[in-house]
Amino acid sequence: MAKCTLSIVLDPEREAYALGEVISGSVRVTVDSDCSCNALNLALRWETHGRGNRTHGPESVQTLFRGTWRAGEEHAYPFSFEIPPGPVTYHGHLLNVDYFLRATADIPWAIDPKAERDFLVVAPPDGSLVLTGAESDPQHTHSLETWQDLQAGAGAAAVFAGVVLLCVGLGLLLVGGNLLVSAEPVEWFYVAVGGLLSALGAGALYFGLRNRLAERKLGPVAVELRPRRVPPGGVLQATIHFTPRTSLHLNRVRVRLRGTEVVVSGSGTNKTTHSHDLFSEVATLHEGGPVLAGEAQRLECQFALPPSAPLSFRAPGNSLRWNAVFHVDVAHWPDWSQQVPLLVLPPAEQEEVPAPL
CATH class of the missing domain: 2.60.40.640 (Immunoglobulin-like)
Incomplete structure (x- = not known):
């Protein structure tokens, strides 16, 4: 007591x-x-x-x-x-x-x-200034150009991983299918594991090469997000520009602004990631149609964040993230997509605010 x-x-x-x-x-x-x-x-x-x-x-x-x-x-x-x-x-x-x-x-x-x-x-x-942990996240402290370079590096890593998984998977399929020694019975365990690794490898290859393949028609694609730090109730301007190398048909060009809670529960093999969208808004920059080779495209839009938009936050296993996802849907060709992170924080002194479009 x-x-x-x-x-x-x-x-x-x-x-x-x-x-x-x-x-x-x-x-x-x-x-x-x-x-x-x-x-x-x-x-x-x-x-x-x-x-x-x-x-x-x-x-x-x-x-x-x-x-x-x-x-x-x-x-x-x-x-x-x-x-x-x-x-x-x-x-x-x-x-x-x-x-x-x-x-x-x-x-x-x-x-x-x-x-x-x-x-x-x-x-x-x-x-x-309000410190939330998110402003020290490397994805926010890097410039947009550096962030794009990091994403390109991640794509190269995905290609390497995809090649390795695909080679190992195909090797297991060959062994399991007993294509080399047809008199032996098929090893279904090897076939199953080989098929799974091959599928994972193909997916990683597509993820790593998708934007490169898309840019063979679109040409280099650049995106802008101003400002990268925006207050609740503030205005955010999103811009994408490219000059197609060949004539093509666009299905649509869109930008999606998302605010998402992401938390991790458990650890090791019991580790699970949970997410919940707090805010999601899609703006269509191009409704679709033919685009001629060499015809420069500069497409932009603005988002108005609600005054109640929650501030960015980051701590181990717990975060509140804001990002803009640019997506170019090309008919009969791999799509181009890129995610750009941003910070939602109270306004800083002399913060740049986009002019109305």
Whole structure:
């Protein structure tokens, strides 16, 4: 049985606190029987919870008291913390981010009493920088040109993996089908595994070569996204341009803007990735039709994010991602597709805003 009880009182009590502000109050202790306290600690940190594995941010800890308490005493120990610069509180479908204050009294030879208090944290009203973890993600810190080079490298890696899987798969099919020594029975295990590896290899080859094949007709394709950092309620401009090498027929050219929660649960062989779209909007840049060789195409559109658009967030196994997916559908030919990440954050000073089209 605990020898005292704890409670956390905020002063002043507020509905929400802004990032970077100071949150203060006191830890109240009601002593039921004489006891010594090795340490009365109070910790502040943010945590994720929901469908994915739990994770948390850096923890700030204050030791408020060490000493002896007597039965019947009541104490109030003041505290104050500066709320870290991010992330903000978020309650979604698969992912939640909350801030907690947790008080613990280390009482020897007794149950350690605890108290917990959650509180709401929002972006500062002046639009100053909000750190969410997403801005340190390499896909956001790279320039768009570097990001396209990285995607090209991923395509080359997919081609290499596809060739390896296809060769191994075909080899197993040859062995399993007993094409070399027809008198032996067919090894169905080798046939099944070989067929699976061949299919995976063919898929990886198509993924790695798709855009290269598409550009044999389309010519080099370039995309632009301005700005790469956009505030909730802001305007985003998407542009794609190419000059076909040969005359062709376009089925359509589209851009899809998505905001998605992505969380990971479990680990190892039990690891599962879950996703849920929070926002999805498609803009058609070209309705389809014939395009002549050498006829330059510059297609653009604008997206208006809702004022309630959630901010980007990234932590181990938990993220809220925003991206634009460009897709060029070429009749009777492989399609061209590319995903470009962006950040949704409060507006920065002197942020560039696209002019209306």
